[in-house]
Amino acid sequence: MSTATFTSTPGYGQNLFDLLHYRQAVRVGDRVDISGQGGWNDDITFPESLEDEIVQAFDNVERTLATVGATWTDVIAVDSYHIPTADDSIGDEHTRVMAEQFRERMGDRAPIWTEIGVAALGAPGMRVEIRVTALVGQQD
Template identity: 65%
Template sequence: MSAVKFFATPGYGETQLANMHYSQAVRIGDRVDTSGQGGWDDEFNFPDSLEEEIIQAFENVERTLATAGAGWRDVIVVNSYHVAEDADSIGDAHNRVMVDQFRKRMGERAPIWTQTGVTVLGAPKMRVEIRVTAVVDSATVG
C-alpha cells in the first residue's frame, strides 16, 4: 500500500492546520485530494467581486495541488459549492467564471464536475468553495 502524506498550503493552510486541525491536501500514491479551497488570501480576506473570488479559489487550489506535487492538468474530479444567487439556480455569474477557469487551467481536459448550491459556507462572506481530486501524470492518459 502507498504511504499517506498530508500537506498544508504555505500561508493559510499552515494557519488552518494550527487553528482548525485539518490539512489542505492528502496524497496516496499518484492520487491527490484537496480540502475545499475558498477565494481567500493568506489573511482570510475575500474580494468584493464574485469573479475575483472564484479566480482566487482556483489559484488556491493550484497552490494546494502544487504542495502535493500535482497541478490543474492532473485534475479528474471537481466538486464546487456555491452560495446560490436565488433559490432556483446557482447562477450564470458563477458558471461563466468556473467554465472560463476550467478552460484556462486545464486546456482540453474536461474533468467530471458536481456543482452544489448551498446557503452558507465555512467563512463569513464566502461564496464559493472548490475541492478536487487529481491523479498525477494523468494528463498524458486518454
C-alpha cells in the same frame, strides 16, 4: 503499500491548521485529494467581486495541488459549492467563471464536475468553495 502524505498550503494553510487542525491536501500514491479551497487570501479574507473570489479559489487549488506535486492538468474530478443568488439558483456568473477557469487552466482536458448550491459555507462572506481529486501523471 502506499502511505498518505498530508500537506498544508504555505500561508493560509498553516493558519487554518493552527486554527482548525486540518490539512489542505493528501497524496496516496498517484492520487491527490484536497480540502475545499475558498477564494481567500493568506489572512482568510475575500475579494469583493464574485469573479475575483472564484479566480482566487482556482489559484488556491493550484497552490494546494503544488504542495503534493500535482497541477490542474492532473485534476480528474471537481466538486464546487456555491451560495445561490437571490432567485435561489447558482447563477450564470458562477457557472461562466468556473467554465472559463477550467478552459484557461486545463486546456482541452475536462474533468468531471458537480456544481452544488448550498445554504452556507465555512467562513462568513464566502460564496464559493472548490474541492478536487487528481491523478498525478495521468493526463490524457
